[in-house]
Amino acid sequence: MKRSHLVLVGTVVGTAAVLAFPVQGHHLVIPASSSPTTTASPADSTTTTQPVPGATTPTSAAATTVARSATGADASYAYGDLAVTVTVKGTEITSVSIATLNSTDGRSASIDDYAVPQLEQQVISAGSANIAGVSGATFTSQAFVDSVASALSKLGIS
Amino acid sequence: MRNALALRTYFEPAMGTLVGISSPESLAEDGLRAAVAALHEIDRVFSTWDITSPMSRLRSGAATLQELEGPDAEVITAVLERCALARELTGGAFDPWSLPGGVDPTGLVKGWAAGRAMDALEAGGAKVVQVNAGGDIVVRGQPEGRPWRVGIRHPEQPQALCAIIEVHASIATSGNYERPGQLIDPKNGCATSTALSATVTGPAIDLADALATGLAVGGRTVLEAIDRLEGYEAHLITNAGRHYATPGMAFAAV
Numbered sequence: 001m002k003r004s005h006l007v008l009v010g011t012v013v014g015t016a017a018v019l020a021f022p023v024q025g026h027h028l029v030i031p032a033s034s035s036p037t038t039t040a041s042p043a044d045s046t047t048t049t050q051p052v053p054g055a056t057t058p059t060s061a062a063a064t065t066v067a068r069s070a071t072g073a074d075a076s077y078a079y080g081d082l083a084v085t086v087t088v089k090g091t092e093i094t095s096v097s098i099a100t101l102n103s104t105d106g107r108s109a110s111i112d113d114y115a116v117p118q119l120e121q122q123v124i125s126a127g128s129a130n131i132a133g134v135s136g137a138t139f140t141s142q143a144f145v146d147s148v149a150s151a152l153s154k155l156g157i158s
Numbered sequence: 159m160r161n162a163l164a165l166r167t168y169f170e171p172a173m174g175t176l177v178g179i180s181s182p183e184s185l186a187e188d189g190l191r192a193a194v195a196a197l198h199e200i201d202r203v204f205s206t207w208d209i210t211s212p213m214s215r216l217r218s219g220a221a222t223l224q225e226l227e228g229p230d231a232e233v234i235t236a237v238l239e240r241c242a243l244a245r246e247l248t249g250g251a252f253d254p255w256s257l258p259g260g261v262d263p264t265g266l267v268k269g270w271a272a273g274r275a276m277d278a279l280e281a282g283g284a285k286v287v288q289v290n291a292g293g294d295i296v297v298r299g300q301p302e303g304r305p306w307r308v309g310i311r312h313p314e315q316p317q318a319l320c321a322i323i324e325v326h327a328s329i330a331t332s333g334n335y336e337r338p339g340q341l342i343d344p345k346n347g348c349a350t351s352t353a354l355s356a357t358v359t360g361p362a363i364d365l366a367d368a369l370a371t372g373l374a375v376g377g378r379t380v381l382e383a384i385d386r387l388e389g390y391e392a393h394l395i396t397n398a399g400r401h402y403a404t405p406g407m408a409f410a411a412v
Contacts (some may be wrong), residue, residue: 023211026283065410092288093169096176106394113298114381114385114394114402114403114404114405115400115402116393116401116402116403116409117372117400117401119320119321119401119403119409120399120400120401122321122412123312123315123318123319124312124316124318124319124320124321124322124412125318125319126309126318126319128412129307129309129319129322129412130317131306131307131308131322132165132180132288132301132307132308133178133180133288133290133295133308133309134290134293134308134309134310134311134319135203135293135294135295135305135308135309135311135323135329135330135331135333135357136310136311136331136333136355137293137311137331137332137333148171148176149171152372
């Protein structure tokens with residue numbers, strides 16, 4: 001059975017996605033041809049190398065490129081600091097994650113209708129869920145983009 | 159075992175986040191360029207970080223709607239009309255006019271932008287495509303004949319999911335976990351949240367975006383309001399971790 005492959009956008013990390021990422025100035029690069037292409041491996045860097053579980057890419061070039069990760073500089077935003085970890089294969093971003101998690105207060109509500117108790121203990125690994133996207137509240141701040149840019153710079157992609 | 163569908167995603171930094179455009183197809187270059195242009199055009203008009211943006215000038219009183227450029231005034235008017243609709247539908251739980259610092263449609267603009275980007279992609283011939291504007295997702299078509307499966311981020315475990323939804327048009331999630339204090343109760347101007355996570359699906363992504371914000375603020379009453387709204391479904395996780403959903407919410411098996 002065929003199902004959608006996980007694609008990571010914004011806030012969740014998991015298995016690798018098939019991504020074409022801007023390699024020039026962090027802006028969209030339109031592929032010159034309609035076929036999937038992968039740019040050459042980036043220059044050596046001091047960043048760590050780690051395997052990306054479940055990675056599947058449409059090109060053999062991408063499949064032979066190791067994954068590398070870097071965490072961008074802490075960037076301030078209106079409610080604190082955040083840092084973004086970016087994983088790439090070659091010059092394609094395979095995941096973007098935010099490590100920050102803020103707690104909320106424990107006020108309870110009482111709603112009897114609409115209850116879905118079977119979901120309450122459910123924790124699904126994003127990497128095993130065969131999803132094609134993640135919906136979630138996200139940072140929308142310049143700090144997020146700045147930290148992504150910082151991480152890419154550390155990876156030699158900018 | 160997973161037989162993964164190969165999606166290519168184009169990322170574009172816009173609106174303070176990364177916007178992803180994903181498709182199993184080869185997307186037409188013209189459509190992609192138009193979609194990206196639409197994102198940046200909306201950013202230019204509505205940015206609240208850029209104090210010179212038309213929306214910022216309107217908020218600060220530096221300009222009236224009549225003094226703005228015609229096209230800018232038109233799109234702002236259109237967005238504010240959608241905001242007024244969302245305010246009505248949520249009984250005021252979503253109310254851009256009650257926020258500190260003047261009218262702020264930010265809670266609807268990200269969804270609006272995703273919708274305009276999708277319009278451009280469809281005009282460019284895209285049939286099976288997804289736009290993800292920082293968690294606000296709009297989809298068209300069905301990859302390999304199956305609905306798009308979208309995870310809802312687990313509010314307490316950022317790398318996990320708490321549910322999977324089959325999405326046919328759009329989905330948006332709001333919550334306090336990324337930015338405590340972001341959600342403002344229009345009734346008193348104070349930071350509030352009755353929810354860890356609030357998700358809305360429905361035909362229009364801009365409305366889903368705003369309704370999700372209203373749901374996070376208003377909780378139960380907004381859930382009931384969405385239940386009465388044709389085409390829209392909702393999922394709510396309260397601060398106590400209880401899950402609630404409208405009966406039509408399209409939960410998918412893991």
